[in-house]
Amino acid sequence: MTPEEFRRHGHRVIDWIADYQERVASLPVLSQVAPGDVLGALPARPPERGEGFDAVLDDLDRVVLPGITHWQHPSFFAYFPANASGPAILGDLLSAGLGVQGMLWATSPACTELETRVIDWLADLLGLPDAFHGNGVIEDSASSAVLVALLAALHRAAPDAVRDGLTGRHTVYASSQTHSSLEKAARIAGVGAANVRVVDVDPDTLALDPDHLDRTIAADVAAGATPVLVCATVGTTSTTAVDPVPAIGAVCRERGVWLHVDAAYAGVAAVCPEFRWVNDGLDLADSYSTNPHKWLLTNFDCTALWVRDRAPLVGALSILPEYLRNQATLSGGVVDYRDWQIPLGRRFRALKLWSVIRWYGAEGLREHIRAGVRLAALFARLAGADDGFEVRGHHPFGLVCFRPRDVDALTLMERLNASGDLYLTHTRVAGEVWLRLAVGAPATGEPHVRAAWARIAAERDALSGAAAAG
Template sequence: MTPEEFRRHGKQAIDWIADYLAGIESYPVMSQVKPGDIRHALPSEPPEHGEPFENVLSDLGRILLPGVTHWQHPGFFAYFPSNASGPAVLGDLLSSGLGVQGMLWVTSPACTELETVVVDWLAGLLGLPEHFRTDAAGGGVIQDSASSACLVALLAALHRAGADGIDRDYTLYVSSQTHSSLERAARIAGLGTAGVRVVDVDQDTLAMDPGHLRALMDQDRAAGAVPAMVCATVGTTSTTAVDPVAAIGEVCAERGVWLHVDAAYAGVAAICPEFRWLNDGVSEYADSYATNPHKWLLTNFDCTVLWTADRAPLLAALSTLPEYLRNAATTAGAVIDYRDWQVPLGRRFRALKLWSVIRWYGAEGLRAHIRKGVTLAAELAGWVAADPGFELHEPHPFGLVCLRPLWPGLAEEEADRATTRLMELLNASGSMYLTHTRIAGRVVLRMAIGGVATERRHVEQAWEHIRWEHAALSRTLPRTLPQTLPQTLPHE
């Protein structure tokens, strides 16, 4: 493809995306295809000769688009937002066009140095401590996801705890509300599920219990194990519960245990001064901290920022220097080589899209986006609380509202089946998409608000639809209920 051909087809592709976003409400939120439909509509063999790019765009709309679940749809409330704003998409396009492989400073100095500036900008916008800055003892790095950030933090924690050979029993502490990626990180790091301890949570707030954490650590030490890391969550996946970071941090500090704070969803809300309480205990106790601009901060996937208070354990755990990567700048120790801050060697120029977003919206625009989602969620919560046919889960400080439809006269298991059936009917309508979780053993619906295109009218329409379907289903129960509940629940 020549530069002129690229120019012509690039404009077609941009027009396609712009038209898609402009008309996104015309699509059903969830894909309506059946398993195998897309695969069977595609040729079983690749073309022998090249085809015009117009054919690609044609098949994108004709074959692939029906199999897309529209995450940018204003009726998408299923998972936390996965915002894809215009400046982020364009920043990603520029990154792809440059084709940079930024594993070392020398392989593209701008890739590294823009990243150091952008992660420092973001730390300042969120009110994070000065020692997280890249010109201090710690520093920040853009990872692909919070799952990778958790793994990197665990590897650094294990190294600091002396676990280079994993020749002793090392333990990781989570709660029942912690993201499942922490258990996966334990498996990858060699601890296995046997090395994961599940700390009790407060039954009302679902926040980790520091007293039980202390007791578990003491039991493990007495048994000869070495506590390596605790993960405190700020905004859990199921309900956006917030663990008491300061109290957990005190336990970790007493015992010299690494504290990682997973603020994947809610952390970016601290860009608003009224949410700075999210950082309580971070400055004093957190060894590492991660949040996802690719969820609620208008930056398309993938873009997670991980900060560490002291980069030395992280670099010691992950650094290698084969001969083919040696260069004068690295040898002199004058630069950051971000390949030493992550599991893969290679890395994309992700900083371009985050840079584009921050410059386009400014701090004021980013705050306005967060506040809009919080305001809409609070309004929805008020409607739920005022309706005798529903139960609202408290608290709901961010953009997620958890609600349980009430089914008078039904036993608990039948009521859970009814809630599941209600969700299936709502999702099949094409106008909205919800997910569910369990709170105190009961199935509840999750409605996450914060999409770029979501306005008050979309939330209001969704609520009216929920109420209508609930009333309609109530009149037919129990004969229309499924006989069994899903065996697993979605987990982001």
């Protein structure tokens, strides 16, 4: 493809994306295709000769778009938001156009130094402790962040373990509400899922119990185990429960255990002064992560990870074969972010976060967070005023958990999702099914939340009426 051909087709792609953003609200939120429909519409063999980009764009509309669940739809209330704003998309396009492989400072100094600066900008915007400044990196996801934190913690607790393999029993600690990525990290790191110790939670708030944590660690030490890491969560995936990080941090400091704080969803709320309380206890944390790609207008993948001390992280992950040696690296005067992650290669992710922060500014980012919180509070009021529904009391962010009192919650959710009018997900708390409505898409406004509530209430009434008639 020549530069002129790229220019011509590139204009069409940008127009297609802009048109998609304008019309996404008219599409069914959840894809309506059946399993195998997309696969069946694609040729079984690749073309022998090039077909040109017009054919690609034609099939984008004909084959791909019907199989898309529209995460940017204003009535997408499932999971957590996955923002894709204009400046983030353009920043990602610039990254793709430059084609940088930023594994070392020397392979593109701007890739490394822009990331260093923008991750410090984010730390400043969120009001993070001074110890994290200069010690941040962009990972692909919070799953990778907890894995590298665990490897760093292992390196600190047993310096030879990461290189030579684990000997003896090593333990990590989490609650039943902690994201499954911690267990996966334990499997990958060789700790083993059986050594992920599940700590009790408060039955009302679902927050991790620091007293039970302390007793569990003490029992493990007495049994000959080496405690390695505790994962506290600020804004759990299930219900946005908030663990008591200051109390957990005190236990970790007393016991000499690494504290990782996972604030994948809720951490970015700290861009607003009124939500700075989500940072409570971070002065005791060894590592901290949050995802701009969830609620801060930056498209996937972009997870911010900070460490208090980079030495255990680099010590666990640095390998320097001859083909990566260069004077800048050997001099120790630069950061090579390949030592801060699992893969060797890395994209120029900082460009999209840089673009977002510069476009919106702190003011615009705060308004986006506040809008999501306002709309979630509106939905909670609407649902709470209806005797046919129950709303969980804790909803400080953009997520509301609710359930119908007299009809099956899963049946209600399945009917709503199948309609294409909105998309919800669910969770279980103490064996009970709760529906989750998460607000955060940039296009979502009050009319969409009110329409969602009206649709939910109408569907519940229809199910209730059918049950009464039966």
